[in-house]
Amino acid sequence: MPIRPTWRKWFADFAEATDYLQITKVSLEFSDNADVKSVVLALYARLLSELITGLLLADAKRDIAFRSTCRSVIECSLHLEMAESDPTYLKRLKEDDDASRRSRAIRFRAKNPNLAKESDKTLSDFIKKVPAKSKKLQLSEHDSVLPRLTHVYRELSADTLHVSLTSIDRHLMLDRNNVNRLRIEPKVDTEDMEDAASVMALALLNATRVLLSVVPEIKSAKGFHILQRRYVSLFRQGLRKLKKAATSSDEQAKDK
Numbered sequence: 001m002p003i004r005p006t007w008r009k010w011f012a013d014f015a016e017a018t019d020y021l022q023i024t025k026v027s028l029e030f031s032d033n034a035d036v037k038s039v040v041l042a043l044y045a046r047l048l049s050e051l052i053t054g055l056l057l058a059d060a061k062r063d064i065a066f067r068s069t070c071r072s073v074i075e076c077s078l079h080l081e082m083a084e085s086d087p088t089y090l091k092r093l094k095e096d097d098d099a100s101r102r103s104r105a106i107r108f109r110a111k112n113p114n115l116a117k118e119s120d121k122t123l124s125d126f127i128k129k130v131p132a133k134s135k136k137l138q139l140s141e142h143d144s145v146l147p148r149l150t151h152v153y154r155e156l157s158a159d160t161l162h163v164s165l166t167s168i169d170r171h172l173m174l175d176r177n178n179v180n181r182l183r184i185e186p187k188v189d190t191e192d193m194e195d196a197a198s199v200m201a202l203a204l205l206n207a208t209r210v211l212l213s214v215v216p217e218i219k220s221a222k223g224f225h226i227l228q229r230r231y232v233s234l235f236r237q238g239l240r241k242l243k244k245a246a247t248s249s250d251e252q253a254k255d256k
Contacts, residue, residue, distance in 0.1 A: 017223035047076035063188040070200040071156035077203035096137035
């Protein structure tokens with residue numbers, strides 16, 4: 001079940017509104033905290049790239065892939081929150097990268113004992129150079145100012161990012177004869193798609209709030225207040241539709 005056309009229009013209007021931010025033209029040459037601001041701008045750019053991908057997937061009716069993109073948008077939004085509120089964020093981000101690269105190097109070296117001496121020495125020197133105490137950044141443990149973001153991020157991770165029993169089960173569906181049939185492109189119910197679209201929109205608004213707070217060099221934010229009001233209206237409309245559908249389903253079940 002694709003996202004509602006009203007959500008598709010909202011996302012398109014949001015993408016258009018971001019043009020007024022002109023984030024690629026922001027100069028931080030004489031700015032305080034330029035390193036943090038640079039990372040925030042890069043995170044927002046990644047978020048917009050994921051949004052564009054999401055629009056393409058929505059138009060192609062690739063519902064599972066769209067939900068995966070929603071997860072990526074939420075991930076960027078949560079990172080932006082951390083950049084805003086945690087003064088150690090950049091340090092933690094670097095440590096996370098170091099820990100990942102070091103772990104990959106150790107495993108590669110262990111699985112390839114017959115490396116050329118020069119290559120083995122390069123790996124060994126790199127492993128010694130990267131601090132062993134570097135820690136992974138666990139985004140799923142971040143306490144968001146909007147708890148729903150973290151919750152849905154974890155739900156989507158289990159359903160779309162990883163191979164899990166939940167994600168595999170989507171590709172199997174009982175037919176009228178109670179026989180399991182395999183689906184290449186599984187159907188996603190209305191509730192799951194409504195949840196993904198509404199949380200993706202919330203993540204986009206939250207990310208923009210952080211961007212404007214951390215990077216005051218951005219002067220124009222045309223249209224975002226209107227988008228926020230429209231979001232509230234669309235969200236409530238979605239709840240009403242889901243409630244009505246659930247009531248109708250219950251009545252049909254009773255008739256049977």
